[in-house]
Amino acid sequence: MPARVVVGIDGSAHAWKALDWAAAYARAHRLPLLLMHASRALRSGPGLPESAREHLAAERTDMLNEARRYALKQFPEVEIGVRLSEDDPGSALVAESEQAALVVVGSRGQGGFEGLLFGSVGLHVAGHARCPVLVVPRTAPYPADAPDAIVVGIEGRHPEEHVIGWAFEHAALTGARLIALHAVGGEFGSPYQRLVEDMELAEALAGWTRQYPDVRVVPRVADATAPRALVTESRHAGLVVMGAHQRRGRIGLALGRVNHAVLLHAACPVVLVPRDADPEDEP
Structure with a gap:
């Protein structure tokens, strides 16, 4: 499997900017792009009824597919896949870094997973990833600008x-x-x-x-x-x-x-x- 670009998606406005940067990199380097959403809430267990978990998984899958449609409109030449993970966000992205060319995360505010501030998920990924990590701050322009x-x-x-x-x-x-x-x-x-x-x-x-x-x-x-x-x-x-x-x-x-x-x-x-x-x- 060729190396790919991995970007964390949570549906926030800032995550879309991180997605643009990830897709632009994938296009320039001719690599596939993987959109990932990770949450322990997706795990089966006594804490959440199975019907509620299935509803949550379907909701998050819809979110990923919407992000994929958005990215394909901007970068139609990029191969784009989606993935849900039942792991915590930081661990999921670090695990993906083992086979990735680049991992992309948002920073500052609710630009990462589950509304976590940069300093938790972002710093964890940057500090433990086995591949380069692109951190997109809220102040950054879109790649075209x-x-x-x-x-x-x-x-x-x-x-x-x-x-x-x-x-x-x-x-x-x-x-x-x-x-x-x-x-x-x-x-x-x-x-x-x-x-x-x-x-x-x-x-x-x-x-x-x-x-x-x-x-x-x-x-x-x-x-x-x-x-x-x-x-x-x-x-x-x-x-x-x-x-x-x-x-x-x-x-x-x-x-x-x-x-x-x-x-x-x-x-x-x-x-x-x-x-x-x-x-x-x-x-």
Whole structure:
């Protein structure tokens, strides 16, 4: 089975925006799209009469089919399926991430499943998914109205190649320009430091610009912290791409501080690209 794009659907207005972003990605990458709704309320058990459970399942199936019809009108070339899950929303989407190319979730307010605020389902998926996760904030435009720019956060001496590669591939497929952003964490100590940072950024990009010669790249070194620089750039971008610093096996939040700050404050959708989990990843 080919990899697919998975998006969570709950019938809210914001979920439709997340659906548009998911379908646009599926079209650009020529992938099938799966619309998923998950709820423990769909399980059989003593807490809910079987007739009520069947009615609920039928209602949620109708909701998914309505979303599918909507998406097909906008993206008729995309193969679109639907699925109900009796699991909790976060676990259902993380399970789907094992076979997915991308999982898409809404954030802030009732844009996820069951009216849960971002910080529950959204953060759980972003912190545990095995594939990239696209988080669509309520403030984001629809993809057709988004700026023609992708911002990718690049670390200095140890750039995350899987993150850079994801951003270059998506830029090549969509025709977007790529802003390669490296934040130094504060003001430059000297002109020499600025020169060194510029050289390290150019070195990190060199192989990728040769592999994707048609992608328009704008290298940018910012004298700010990574969260501040990425959030600032998000106000004029269609997408922000960053590494997901997942911390498996720990109690508490599963993402790093930079991830949290950008997810909570970005004005455009954010893609978190995971790497092989390391228990000693920095928070």
